[in-house]
Amino acid sequence: MYGLKKQMNRITGSQALLLIISILVAVIIFSIASPGFLAFSSFTTIIETVAIIMILSFGQTFMLTAGEWDISVGSLLSVPTVVIAVLLQSQFSMLSASIIGFLITVLLCLISAVLTVIVKIPSFIATLGVNGIAMGLSRIIANNNPIKVEDKALLNIFGGQINFGPYMIPVVIMWIAIMFFAAIILMNRTQIGRNIQCVGDNRNAAILYGINVNKTIIITFIINAVFIFFAAMIMVSRSTFATPGEGESYTLSAIVAAIIGGTSIQGGKGSIKGAFLGAFFVGCISYGLFRLSVNAWTGGIIAGIVIIIVLSISSLNQKRKFEMERS
Structure with a gap:
């Protein structure tokens, strides 16, 4: 009986299951309200819309799992884009730039x-300082003006489309898949991923296990930088402009997607699958409200309320799960 109770609790307390149900409910509601919502093009539009948030949320999942915060990711997005744009104008090759x-x-x-x-x-304060550096640096490099990116290779690699039968599949979906599976393998199948989880869960225990905590945290920041860079490339390929400050609004969305996905803000627990679902859920709500012609301010309020409800249900589930496991 106890084993059955524990198994049922694991299922009902699953954050991924909660998100899947939330996404299905949202899809049903928006499909009724807007009949064309279930079209294949809607799916690709949602993915394209949340691609940057989704990839950033993978990096934020590693950071939060390690018990660290990075609030500079939005500003950092603009730095490689303006650097590459300026170098391309100076006749650098796409690869070297x-x-x-x-x-x-x-x-x-x-x-x-x-x-x-x-x-x-504290990483929250450190990244706040770097956030200011990145904001200023991108504006200085670009002279606070958008820079047109005309390199066809770069735009096609990160923002093109693939002919797949009767459908045109955005290349960004391929990049999300690559980032997604790479993140899962790194988090769950490698020693560094296990070290990150151990460091975030209990640093004193990690030291006793022989884990180099400082090295692990540094590697976590580097992993986050990789996701930031690829998100930046997708951002510039979509707009074809490198614009200082363009990515500054993405920071909070990426953190929210990771937390909605089940990553603990206390560290030690992170889910790449959950981050993917969390970002998709946010995108589903935003796109559905857009199709219903809800203005941005009202849409923001509705999206915020829905996210709070999902997080509240998740918190209650986790509390109930903890209490049942203790009983």
């Missing part, structure tokens, strides 16, 4: 990491 843009992104994330593990500044 991309490598330089990537290295600068990693360097900025390493500044946050060093401030966190060596100077012992």
Whole structure:
């Protein structure tokens, strides 16, 4: 009987299941209210809309799992895009410009990491400082003006489309799949992923296990930088402009997607699958409200209320699960 109760509790308390049910409910409601919502094009539009948030949420999942915060990701998005745009205008090749843009992104994330593990500044504060640096740096490099990106190879690699029978599949879906499976393997199938979870769960225990905590946190920041860079490439390929400050609004959305997906803000527990579902849920709500011609301000209020409800249900489920496991 106890085993059955525990199994049922695991199922009903599953964050992924809760999100899947929430997505299905949203799809049913929006399909009734807007008959064309179930079209294949709606699915690809939602994915394209939340692609940047989704990829950023993978990086945020690693950060939160390690017990760290990064609130600079939105500002960091603009840095590699303006760097690459300026270098392309200076006749650099796409590959060399991309490598330089990537290295600068990693360097900025390493500044946050060093401030966190060596100077012992809380990551929330360290990344707040780097957020300001990134904001100013992108504006200085671009002279606070959008820069047109005309490199066809870059735009096609990150923003093109693939002919798949009668459908045109956005390349961004392929990139999301690559990032998704790479993140799952890294989090669940590698030693560094297990180290990140252990460090976030209990740092004293991690030290006793022989884990180099500082090294693990630094690696976590680097992993986050990789996701930031690819999200930035998708962002610039969609707009074809490198615009200073363009990504600053994505930070909160990426963190919310990770938390909705079941990643603990206390650290030690993270779900890449949950982050994917969380971002898709947010996108589903936003796109559905857009199809219903709900204005942005009202839509923001409705989306916020729905997210709070989902998080509240999740919190109650986790509390009930904890109490039942203790009984």
